[in-house]
Amino acid sequence: MAGYELLSEQNLRLDGRKADELRRIQCKLGVFGQADGSAYLEQGNTKVLAAVYGPHEIYRHGAGGASRPTLTATSNEQAVINCQYSAAVFSSGERKRRPRGDRKSQEMSMHLRQTFQAAIKTELYPRSQIDIYVEILQADGGNYCACVNAATLALIDAGIPMKDYVCACTASLMNDRPVVDINNLESTTGGPELTVAVMAKSGEIVLLEMSQRFHVDHLEKVMDLAMEGCQNIYHILDKEVRAHVSKRGSLLGWEAT
């Protein structure tokens, strides 16, 4: 494994975390005035901004790179979700040529759209559109997860009805031991990466992705750890949302309880 010892004998990883330890998550809701909802999230060194607009009338002129569903008969019954993932040119170690529109970003946009299509109560807003824009400011592994978590916060901030929180987390396998929330170094030099997005309360899996295969015997423990990571992330997000809602509520004269 490229000379690195990703998981030491003492069960510590390269960045000093334990195998089942998440990176530090810091988040903030309502960071933009212009957007209907917005959030900033840091997961270790991965930093993401998310902005949500809508629901509004469906626009069809398009900027490149957005995962834009074609207008079908379904748009008459439910809202159209439009996601755009972009990674700032300075986000990764090597300067990117274009922030969005490449295959990787398009795939990410599509995954985000599918994830939130499942979580947002789209049937409440027929013939309208909800835009979710996420921007990676610094990429250090688990980009999809950070995007999902930030977008969830932004959607809550926007007051868009959702069935549940969507939380995402990665897990990997090192020396046949599962590790959670892997960073860029671990994902590039290490083993397989399993990404899972779940509805936090109900535990329904919205998205599951594996970067490479590993033995099925390991699947269960890796999955369990990823799910546990999602639950931990949920508690962190939940705490932040509570603080934000009670703060905004107190401005409106609600008594905080």
Add this chain to the structure above:
Amino acid sequence: MGSSEMRFVLPGMRICAQEDHYQSGCGTYVLHGYVYASLAGVLQIQPVMKGPISENPSQTSTQDLVSVEVHSPGEQTVIPAVGDVVTAKVMSVNPRFAKLSILCVRESVLVQPFRGLVRKEDVRATEKDRVEMYKSFRPGDVILARVLSLGEASSGYLLTTAENELGVVIARSETAGVKMVPVSWVEMQCPKTYNKEFRKIAKVIPENLADMAVDVKVLNT
């Protein structure tokens, strides 16, 4: 569970079991027999007044139907729904229809306008074939209309003004540009030039008489 007791709820949080007298209101949804929150905000439990009365008035009075709602801070996201009275501005008129920009839905002002359309046959309830669009609306008029259907994707919502209470509320005269006053069902007069212009006038009911006048209040402020 009065409204004095503030309780925060978050999306996906189970509020209560769905029983006969609990109704899932705005900001909530029902899954597997329970009511869940879909917004982050405060829980409100309000008695239901409208709706079930028409079905069985004797039953509702005894059963005390309540609606479980979640209200988030900030403005609610609203979109026009079929049957809503909306306030719209006329953008363009042609012999077959008028294009509108919907500004308010019931009492809430939209953040972004939605497009709408009133067809010639939906302007008046009577003498539909004698309606002339240019004698009903002019660009710039502010009208009250009811949503008929979602219409086509290209034109937006399909609206109607075929009720006495619906039609032009605010119009400015062509020559002087001042607000005109209605003088009949079909005419408005300019207070400056005494010119009369044709419109499909809305009979605006005073505020204390009907809820609908809330739309007008929004316009006047």
